[in-house]
Amino acid sequence: MRQSRELTLALPDAAATATAGHDLARAAHAIARAAGLTVALEGELGAGKTTLVRGALAALGHAGTVHSPTYTLLESYPVNGLTVHHLDGYRLTGAQDFEALGFRDLSGPGRLVLIEWASRAPTIAAAADLTITLEFAPAGRVLAAHSNTASGAEVVKGLRDCWGTAHKTGKT
Numbered sequence: 001m002r003q004s005r006e007l008t009l010a011l012p013d014a015a016a017t018a019t020a021g022h023d024l025a026r027a028a029h030a031i032a033r034a035a036g037l038t039v040a041l042e043g044e045l046g047a048g049k050t051t052l053v054r055g056a057l058a059a060l061g062h063a064g065t066v067h068s069p070t071y072t073l074l075e076s077y078p079v080n081g082l083t084v085h086h087l088d089g090y091r092l093t094g095a096q097d098f099e100a101l102g103f104r105d106l107s108g109p110g111r112l113v114l115i116e117w118a119s120r121a122p123t124i125a126a127a128a129d130l131t132i133t134l135e136f137a138p139a140g141r142v143l144a145a146h147s148n149t150a151s152g153a154e155v156v157k158g159l160r161d162c163w164g165t166a167h168k169t170g171k172t
Contacts, residue, residue: 005147007156009163012140017048020143021055024132025112027158029060031151032112033081039155040118040125043134048141049116052134053086056114060084069116074101082112089117089124098124130155 011017024039031037041049054066060079069075069088077084085106092098098121106113118125125131130152133144147153 005153005156006145007160007163008142008144009159010137010140011048011134011143014048014051017051017134017141017143018055018058021052021057022059023159023162024052024155025056025059026162027155028056028112028130029080029082031154033110035151036108036111036113037130037151037155038107038113038115038128040128040131041114041116041134042119042125042131043141044136047134047136048143049134052132052143053114053116056112057084057086074106082110084112084114087113087115089115089120092117092120095121095123097121128152 009020011020028037028039041052043049050066050068057066057077057079060082062077062079066086067075069086070090073088073091075086077086087101089098103124115124115128118128126148129147129149131146131148135142135144145156145159147156
């Protein structure tokens, strides 16, 4: 049976969003260590993209502060056998701005790249292994994960295993 490359989850509050980040780290860790993984994070301002990243970094063992890279554009964290690169494309105007940050050098084995506002550079967003979209809902947020590659599909499978059938709100 072929499983869907998409999955959605209801997130009632910020704590649930951080927990989803924890699950993302758990599902992505081995894949990122072996081959590298790029995740595009989409959603309106305040939808929880940075909260999701904070949860992922905490799950990987980062004990310090996680700043939004809105002004620095890029924050990097060496944790648990990985280098996690957290980018914010909100103030960027296209792929050339990502390239000016050295984007090409950020991906590869042992690296997890998390890009907020990746859609500002459609070619960058299209090349991501996984796209996670956070949307406002009447009761909190809804997270939708969509795989774009085989590696992304493995992460979706891992998320499905973490979340179980009790928490899914959409496609399975």
